[in-house]
Amino acid sequence: MKPNLFLSGAAAVVAIALTVAPAAAQPAHPGGGFIHPPMQPYRNSDGSFRRLRGTITTTSWSGYAVTAAAPYTSASASWQVPNVTYDGGQTPYGYEYVFNWVGVGGDGDATLIQLGTESVVSTSGATTFYTWYELYPAVSEPAGLTVKPGDIVSASLQCTAICSPAQTQTWQLTLSDETTGAAWTQSFQYQSSMRSAEWITEPPYYNGYLPLADYNEATYDPVEANGANPNLSLSANGIIALDQWGQTSNPSAPVNGGVFSTCWGSGSLTPCTAGSFTTPPPVVTASLSASPQSISAGQSSTLSWSSTNASSCTGTGFTASGISGSVVVSPSVTTSYALTCTDGTDPATAMATVTVSSTGGTACRGSKKKCG
Numbered sequence: 001m002k003p004n005l006f007l008s009g010a011a012a013v014v015a016i017a018l019t020v021a022p023a024a025a026q027p028a029h030p031g032g033g034f035i036h037p038p039m040q041p042y043r044n045s046d047g048s049f050r051r052l053r054g055t056i057t058t059t060s061w062s063g064y065a066v067t068a069a070a071p072y073t074s075a076s077a078s079w080q081v082p083n084v085t086y087d088g089g090q091t092p093y094g095y096e097y098v099f100n101w102v103g104v105g106g107d108g109d110a111t112l113i114q115l116g117t118e119s120v121v122s123t124s125g126a127t128t129f130y131t132w133y134e135l136y137p138a139v140s141e142p143a144g145l146t147v148k149p150g151d152i153v154s155a156s157l158q159c160t161a162i163c164s165p166a167q168t169q170t171w172q173l174t175l176s177d178e179t180t181g182a183a184w185t186q187s188f189q190y191q192s193s194m195r196s197a198e199w200i201t202e203p204p205y206y207n208g209y210l211p212l213a214d215y216n217e218a219t220y221d222p223v224e225a226n227g228a229n230p231n232l233s234l235s236a237n238g239i240i241a242l243d244q245w246g247q248t249s250n251p252s253a254p255v256n257g258g259v260f261s262t263c264w265g266s267g268s269l270t271p272c273t274a275g276s277f278t279t280p281p282p283v284v285t286a287s288l289s290a291s292p293q294s295i296s297a298g299q300s301s302t303l304s305w306s307s308t309n310a311s312s313c314t315g316t317g318f319t320a321s322g323i324s325g326s327v328v329v330s331p332s333v334t335t336s337y338a339l340t341c342t343d344g345t346d347p348a349t350a351m352a353t354v355t356v357s358s359t360g361g362t363a364c365r366g367s368k369k370k371c372g
Contacts, residue, residue, distance in 0.1 A: 034140050034204035036099065036114060038106035039065065039239070052269070055238040055250070060209050062241035062249035062262050063200040064223070065107040066230045071194035073163045076156035077102040077223040078178070080277045081129060083149035084121040084213035087266060089245055094123050096213035097203050098264075099132075102155050102223070104171075107196035112136040113188070115155050115173050117147055118204075121213045133173050135190045140204070145175045145184040148346060150280030152178040160187065165194045179280055197225035201249050201262040202241060212247040215264050219275045222258040231257035240269070282309040286341040288350040290329075297358045300330045303337055307348070310341035331356055 040059045042050040049056045066072075079100050086096055101116025115133035131143040131153075147153060154176045161170035169192060174185040199220050203212040223230060230237075232254040241249040248265035252272040263272035285308045290301045306324040307313055313320045316338035318327050323341060336353045 034099075034206050034210075035136065035138075036101070036112070036134055036140065036202065037136065037205055038110055038112050039108070039198075042242070052240055052242075054235045055240050057240045057242050060202040060205070060241050060243060061198070061200050061239045062202060063198065063220070063239055063251055064230075064232050064237045064254070064260060065196050065198035065200075065239060066225055066232070066237050067107055067196045069226055069230075070196065071163070071165055072104050072197040072225055073159040073194065074157060074227055075102050075104050075197035075199075075223075075225050076154065077199045077220050078152060078154040079117075079218055079220045080280075081117050081147050081149050081151045081153055082119055082215040082218045084119045084127055084215050086121045086123055086125055087211075087214045087247070089211055089247070089266075091123065091211045091245075092208075093206075093210070096121050096211040098201060098213045098215040098218070099204055100201050100218055100220075102157065102197075102199050104157050104197050105192040105195060106136070107198060109193040109195050110137075111191065111193045113157060113171055113173075113190050113192050114200075115143060115157065115175060117153055119149065119213060119215060131175055131184070133175075133186075133188075135188060143173075143175050143184050143186075145177060145182055147177055150278070151180065152277055152280070154178055159192075159194075163194075165192065167191065169194075180283075197230070198239075199223045199260075200239070203243065203247075209243055211245040212241070212243055212249060212264065214266075217261050217263050217272070217275050219261040219277060220259065221274075221277065223260075224258065229256070229258040232260065281343065281345070284309045284341055284343050284346055284348040286310070286313065286339050286348040286350040288337065288339040288352045290337070290352040290354045293353070294355040294357065297332060297356055298330070300328050301354045303327050303329055303352060303354075305339045305350070307339075307341035309343055310348070311343050313339055313341040315339055329354065333358075 039061045042057045101114045103114030106112030118130040120128045131145040132140045134140040156174045158172045172187045176183040203210045234253045250269045252261045252274045254260045255274040261275045263270040288305045304326040334355045339350045
């Protein structure tokens with residue numbers, strides 16, 4: 001285990017009694033079965049928050065939380081889905097994780113409704129990406145939105161009915177991929193304390209907090225609470241994560257009160273300044289067509305293909321030479337052809353089918369009639 005430089009020394013940290021619901025009895029695979037508990041701050045022996053550089057330190061949360069304008073009936077954020085790499089450290093299940101989310105509740109109370117994205121890397125370096133929501137203490141559930149690293153995602157929670165902390169509220173959760181135009185939304189019944197709104201980078205909890213993947217930097221731009229700029233302050237609202245695996249995550253100072261980044265570190269805090277979204281790579285497309293689509297046995301069809309933003313294309317059932325072109329095929333039976341084009345990361349696939357009518361071809365070849 002990597003040493004956590006901030007959890008040793010004379011200023012001892014008292015043990016935290018983490019009261020969370022037990023995780024589902026399944027392996028900690030990516031994409032489900034996790035929980036994301038309310039904030040668990042480190043405390044000094046007198047019960048006060050333990051701070052580093054004037055900022056609260058916690059077991060997992062990093063980012064910002066606000067409480068001054070409670071009750072919070074809405075919270076939102078936009079961020080760019082981070083890519084992740086394996087840092088070579090210990091991991092109990094063969095994966096490291098980073099979750100980016102926006103939520104209501106959870107800062108000083110036991111309620112938390114949240115949604116966001118998940119980036120996962122295995123010890124072999126394979127990566128996967130998911131979207132999710134959670135009504136704590138229930139485990140996280142997948143949201144119906146596909147994302148990839150570099151996509152800009154907007155997430156929001158909005159109380160739409162009975163917006164009182166004393167009663168069960170109705171919440172509309174929405175995730176939008178601004179890069180692809182896809183979106184997911186669903187309404188839920190949940191009783192939130194409505195005491196806080198937060199924008200967080202963290203690992204998940206599954207029989208203990210899991211290792212935080214190296215995500216380099218995640219930028220939230222902008223964030224809002226109750227439909228307004230929360231006017232964040234690093235000293236008043238900032239949160240640093242110091243995990244048991246020796247990994248760290250700390251926020252930058254905010255820009256204009258509503259823009260900030262969090263930065264990953266190992267063994268020490270990484271200097272962090274508010275960044276900006278990078279331009280995601282252009283989307284790869286692939287197109288494949290057959291002309292004619294229907295032939296008789298013994299006849300031919302021309303497959304034509306093209307692509308955009310691809311560096312190479314390969315054909316299944318035919319040889320694709322280059323990222324565009326055409327080739328003549330003469331199948332004896334109905335055949336489906338596939339084209340896969342890639343820029344080295346994200347592939348795109350297209351298909352075309354040539355239908356062969358054997359009856360028509362046989363009658364033509366065996367007769368003296370002119371074949372048209």
